[in-house]
Each structure stands twice: as structure tokens, then as C-alpha cells.
Amino acid sequence: GQNIDQPTEMTATEGAIVQINCTYQTSGFNGLFWYQQHAGEAPTFLSYNVLDGLEEKGRFSSFLSRSKGYSYLLLKELQMKDSASYLCAVMDSNYQLIWGAGTKLIIKP
Amino acid sequence: GAVVSQHPSWVICKSGTSVKIECRSLDFQATTMFWYRQFPKQSLMLMATSNEGSKATYEQGVEKDKFLINHASLTLSTLTVTSAHPEDSSFYICSARPRGLDYNEQFFGPGTRLTVL
Numbered sequence: 001g002q003n004i005d006q007p008t009e010m011t012a013t014e015g016a017i018v019q020i021n022c023t024y025q026t027s028g029f030n031g032l033f034w035y036q037q038h039a040g041e042a043p044t045f046l047s048y049n050v051l052d053g054l055e056e057k058g059r060f061s062s063f064l065s066r067s068k069g070y071s072y073l074l075l076k077e078l079q080m081k082d083s084a085s086y087l088c089a090v091m092d093s094n095y096q097l098i099w100g101a102g103t104k105l106i107i108k109p
Numbered sequence: 110g111a112v113v114s115q116h117p118s119w120v121i122c123k124s125g126t127s128v129k130i131e132c133r134s135l136d137f138q139a140t141t142m143f144w145y146r147q148f149p150k151q152s153l154m155l156m157a158t159s160n161e162g163s164k165a166t167y168e169q170g171v172e173k174d175k176f177l178i179n180h181a182s183l184t185l186s187t188l189t190v191t192s193a194h195p196e197d198s199s200f201y202i203c204s205a206r207p208r209g210l211d212y213n214e215q216f217f218g219p220g221t222r223l224t225v226l
Contacts, residue, residue: 033214042202042217043153087152097143097215101152 002026004100006088011106012078020073020086020103028093034062034073035087037102043087046073075105083107112136113205115218122193123226130188130221132203138183139205143215144176147200159186183208193225 005023012018024032031050035043049055049064049071061074073086088100112135122128132142141160145153157178159165165178177189186205190197200222204215 035217040200040220040222042220044217045214048214096155096158099152099155 002092002098004088004090004098006086006100006103008101009104009106011108012075014078014080014107014109016078017074017076018078018105020075020088020105022071022073022088022100024069024071024088024090024098024100026090026092026098029066030091030093030095032062032064032071033089033091033097034060034071035089037085037087039084046086078107080107080109111207111216113203113216113218115201115203115221117221118219119222119224121224121226124194125192127189127191128193128223130190130201130203130223132186132188132205132218134184134205134207134216137205138208139186140183140208141206142180142186143204143206144178144186144188145202145204147202147220153202156188190223193223195225198223198225 003025033048034046036046037043047062049062054063059076064071085102085104087102089097114133116131143158144156146156147153155168156171157165157167159178159180161180161183167173175191180186200220202220203218206215
């Protein structure tokens with residue numbers, strides 16, 4: 001079967017760095033996405049990785065290792081507004097997104 | 110660019126009525142639109158994939174006669190929840206994949222919160 005695993009919840013301190021991991025097993029691979037979702041809102045796109053390595057975009061970076069079926073989202077200089085759920089999703093061979101359950105990130109002052 | 114709208118944002122209806130939700134891509138054409146449902150504290154669940162001009166493909170366990178999808182044009186898809194019941198109360202989100210985009214990003218609408226009394 002296909003599955004995406006990520007931690008249910010993480011807590012970090014304002015100004016710090018946090019890494020959210022995602023492991024996956026899917027039928028084929030056409031890229032991995034990270035989305036941010038605030039409570040009661042739709043997801044917003046953060047990053048897309050299809051090749052191995054690190055993609056950096058401002059305070060957020062995303063890493064992919066296809067051989068390990070592994071990705072992480074790195075958030076630097078955490079701000080209170082970063083409190084949200086972070087969803088990892090993999091596009092399979094049928095170009096369908098397989099979603100993780102999301103990681104709820106709690107930022108404390 | 111790449112804005113997707115949904116209407117209505119929220120709706121409350123009585124059990125047994127039907128509710129239509131619209132999803133529009135405002136500044137691009139979408140060959141494919143997706144309908145998701147999300148229950149509280151759960152991840153997105155894909156309900157169906159809609160391609161313009163053809164019948165929607167429903168995920169296993171989703172009743173196609175209850176959740177009617179019409180992808181009338183390259184910028185509009187509608188989801189109609191027929192004979193809604195309280196267990197259909199959920200957050201419904203659509204997304205659209207732009208035509209001709211060289212990678213596979215989907216752009217999400219803001220979601221519609223449905224409450225069935």
C-alpha cells in the first residue's frame with residue numbers, strides 16, 4: 001500500500017529552528033510537496049522537490065532523498081505565525097497526491 | 110497568479126437538502142480539478158478527480174450519486190452534495206492543476222465549510 005508518515009505534533013520555541021520529517025512509500029514518484037495549513041483554512045503551497053537535495057526558499061527549506069524515501073521541511077527563525085499544520089504529500093505514478101496526516105507545529109514564546 | 114476561488118465559503122443546510130459548491134480558477138485554465146474533504150484534525154481525503162469535458166473519477170468509498178461533480182469548463186467545476194445528512198458536515202476543498210504547467214503543483218481554493226443540521 002501507499003503511506004506517508006510524519007509526526008503528529010511538534011513543539012518549538014519562537015526564533016528557533018525546527019525540522020519536520022516525512023517518510024513515504026508510494027507507487028511511483030513524481031515529486032514531493034510540503035503545504036502549510038492554518039486551522040480552518042485551505043493548504044498553501046510551500047515547496048516542491050523532485051530531485052535529491054535541498055531547496056531553500058527564505059526561512060523555509062525542503063530536502064529530499066528519493067533512495068531513502070525521505071524528506072524534511074526545515075523552518076528557521078520561527079515566528080508565532082508559523083504555528084500551523086504542515087502536510088507532506090507525494091505525487092504517485094498516476095499523478096495523484098498521496099497525503100500525510102500532517103504535523104501540527106506549536107510555537108511557544 | 111494561480112488563484113482558485115470557492116463559493117460559498119460556508120453553508121448551513123437542513124438534512125435532506127442539496128448543496129452546490131463552485132470551484133473556479135480565476136486566472137488560469139485548469140485541465141484537472143480535485144475535490145477533497147477534510148474532517149477535524151484529519152488530513153485531506155481525495156474524493157474525486159475531475160477533468161474538463163469528461164466524467165469525474167471517484168475514489169473508493171465515495172458515492173458518485175451522492176456527490177455529483179460537473180467540470181463544465183476549463184475554469185469551473187461544481188460539487189453537489191445531494192440529500193445531505195449531518196455526517197456530510199465537513200470542510201470541502203477544491204484544487205486545480207494548471208494547463209501546461211511544467212510541474213505538478215495544485216492550487217487550492219479557500220475551502221467551503223458545510224454544516225448539515
